[in-house]
Amino acid sequence: MREAVVRARRIVVKAGSSSLTTPDGSIDAARIDALVDVLAGWRGTDGRPGAAKGREVVFVSSGAIAAGLGPLGLPSRPRDLALQQAAASVGQGLLVARYTASFARYGLGVGQVLLTADDMMRRSHHRNAQRTLEQLLTFGVVPIVNENDTVATDEIRFGDNDRLAALVAHLIRADALILLSDVDALYTGDPREPGARRIQDVREPADLDGVRLGGSGRVGTGGMVTKVEAARIAGVPVVLTNADSAGPALAGENVGTYFHPAGAQPSTRRLWLAHATTGQGRVRLDPGAVEAVVRHRKSLLPAGVTGVEGDFSAGDPVDLCDDEGRVVARGLVNYDAAEIPELMGRSTRWLARELGPEYEREIIHRDGLVVLVGEQAASPRH
C-alpha cells in the first residue's frame, strides 16, 4: 500500500483529453460519470449537500479542445491556434455542464477555475488563485480547473495540463497528485511498441535513465515528457495511471507508476516562473553578475548587464544569459527593454544621482528570479 496516498486528505486529480472524450470529438459521458463516482466516493459526503468528511479534491480536467471538435464539425485536433481556441470555448462549456450534472448526483457542486500561465507567474494573481481554490474547498465545492485556452497565446500557453496540475498541487499544498491518462503506467518505452515494461516506482531521476519518453496520443499533448516533469515539480507523491484505475490509485493500491516525492521544492512562485513562462527577451550578464545571481542568489543590478535583446515590458519574464549566450536564469524584469541600454554597466548609486531615485531599483529582484542551471535550480523554498 502507498501510505502517503492512503493518508491524503487533499488531492489533485488530473484527467487527460483521451480519458474524457470519444474518438469522434464529443464528451464521453459514461467515463465522466464513472470518474465522478470514484471522486465522490473517495471524498465522501456526510448527508448534507456539499459537505465532506474532511477530504478535498481538486479536479484538473483537460478535454476542452477535444470535446469541441465534434460540435464544430472538426475532424481532428487543428493545428491553428484560433481554431483550437474556438473548439476549447465550445468544449469547456459542455464539459462543465457535464461535471455539474454528474457531481449533482452526489449533492456536490462544482466551480470552474480557468488559469493562464501568464497570470499565474505574477504574485498577486497566483495568491488570488490560491485563495479562490481554498474558498471553493471551504464551501465543499469541487473546483474544476483547466487552462484558460481561449485567451492564452502560443508563447505563454502550457498546452498540456500535466504541469498545470503539478503547480496547482503545489499551490494548494495537496497531499498527492493523481495523473490519469489513456496509458495505465509509465513504461520503459512507448507501450505502442513491443517490449516496453511497466515502471512501478520512480524514486530518483536515475530510475528514468534509458526510459524513452514518447509523444502524446491522438488528442493529448505533451505525452510522457510533461507527466514526468509534472511529477518532478509537484513535490508530493504522484500516481500515473489510466482513468479506469482511478479507484485503486486513490485507495493506494499498487497500480500505475508511483513517483516518490523529491526533497525540498522551490517556492510556488519560482516554480511558476521556471515552468509556466517563457522568456520574452534576453538580458546578457557579465561573469560577475552570473556568479552573483546563480551562486549567491542575489538580485541582478544594472552594473552587471552587458546587453539586451527583445521587446519586453516591465513585469515580463526574461531569460538571463551568460557571455556565451547560455540561459542561466529567468526573472521578472523591472524595466522596459528600451530603458535598459542607458542603465547597463552603471552603479545604482550613479543612476540614482544622475537619473533620479526611481532608477536605484534592481533590473530583477531576487524574489522574482529562478536559477535554471546547476544545483541552485532546485534550491529550497524560502
Ligand SMILES: Nc1ncnc2c1ncn2[C@@H]1O[C@H](COP(=O)(O)OP(=O)(O)O)[C@@H](O)[C@H]1O
Ligand atoms: N514511456 C512511455 N510510457 C507510457 N506511455 C508513453 C511512453 N511514451 C509515450 N507514451 C504515450 O503517451 C501517451 C499519453 O500522453 P498524452 O496523449 O499526452 O496523454 P493525456 O491526454 O492523458 O495527457 C500514451 O498514449 C502513450 O502511447
Ligand SMILES: N[C@@H](CCC(=O)OP(=O)(O)O)C(=O)O
Ligand atoms: N487545456 C487543454 C488541454 C490540452 C491537452 O491536450 O491536455 P492533455 O490531454 O492533458 O495532454 C484542453 O482542455 O483541451
